[in-house]
Amino acid sequence: MKAILIANPKGGSGKTTLTTNVAGYLASQGQRVAILDLDRQKSATQWLANRPRNLPSIELMHSESDMGAPVDWLVIDSPAGLHGKNLEHALRLVHKVIVPIAPSAFDIQASRDFLEALHHEKTVRKGKIFVGVVGMRMDSRTRAALTLEQFLKGLDLPILAYLREAQVYVNAAFEGKTLFDLAPSLAERELEQWAYLINWMQHSEE
Numbered sequence: 001m002k003a004i005l006i007a008n009p010k011g012g013s014g015k016t017t018l019t020t021n022v023a024g025y026l027a028s029q030g031q032r033v034a035i036l037d038l039d040r041q042k043s044a045t046q047w048l049a050n051r052p053r054n055l056p057s058i059e060l061m062h063s064e065s066d067m068g069a070p071v072d073w074l075v076i077d078s079p080a081g082l083h084g085k086n087l088e089h090a091l092r093l094v095h096k097v098i099v100p101i102a103p104s105a106f107d108i109q110a111s112r113d114f115l116e117a118l119h120h121e122k123t124v125r126k127g128k129i130f131v132g133v134v135g136m137r138m139d140s141r142t143r144a145a146l147t148l149e150q151f152l153k154g155l156d157l158p159i160l161a162y163l164r165e166a167q168v169y170v171n172a173a174f175e176g177k178t179l180f181d182l183a184p185s186l187a188e189r190e191l192e193q194w195a196y197l198i199n200w201m202q203h204s205e206e
């Protein structure tokens, strides 16, 4: 089983949106996928409860020792404020981490310690854990994107995608759906922005 942690200590950075869409993408590819929801707010769990039965199925893993049906992928959504022992514990479950960052100076600064901790982890577990950043609700040619890029330079962490702000994410979420469950014409530009992230998730050992 491959496992991905979606994490950022700040609330509202896009963790649950990324979790559901990553899981939705993998399910759309015929992969067996489960979500583990570590957030007490249980947003991903509620989203899954709304998911129409005719769409590619995604399971809910209730705890990490849950021995339900075997899956190919586990996508872990995490709460705001994940740090210390809980972060270390979550990191031990996965080989990849995706960090969504929202487009503000406050969000970028608030992610600093977290990204430094991940950078350290990456160095310690060289070749065993891979970390990438997603600019969430961010356009690539904006001040926020430039600031994020400069900020990440010293940390040697790749930017996997800029996912722009789009109502289609919000609307899909209301219905237990993801971009990958919609008619492609409804999310054409958004889907393009996922290409590198999808490739990194499945193949990249960088």
Ligand SMILES: Nc1ncnc2c1ncn2[C@@H]1O[C@H](COP(=O)(O)OP(=O)(O)O)[C@@H](O)[C@H]1O
Residues within 6 Å of the ligand: 010, 011, 012, 013, 014, 015, 016, 017, 018, 043, 136, 137, 163, 164, 165, 166, 167, 169, 170, 173
């Ligand atoms: N790319 C996007 N376009 C539009 N809205 C977004 C996008 N990413 C996240 N959002 C919205 O931003 C808010 C916070 O996202 P969420 O995934 O709940 O963050 P977190 O789980 O980190 O708290 C939600 O209302 C969500 O619908």
Ligand SMILES: [Mg+2]
Residues within 6 Å of the ligand: 015, 016, 017, 039, 043, 078
């Ligand atoms: Mg959330």
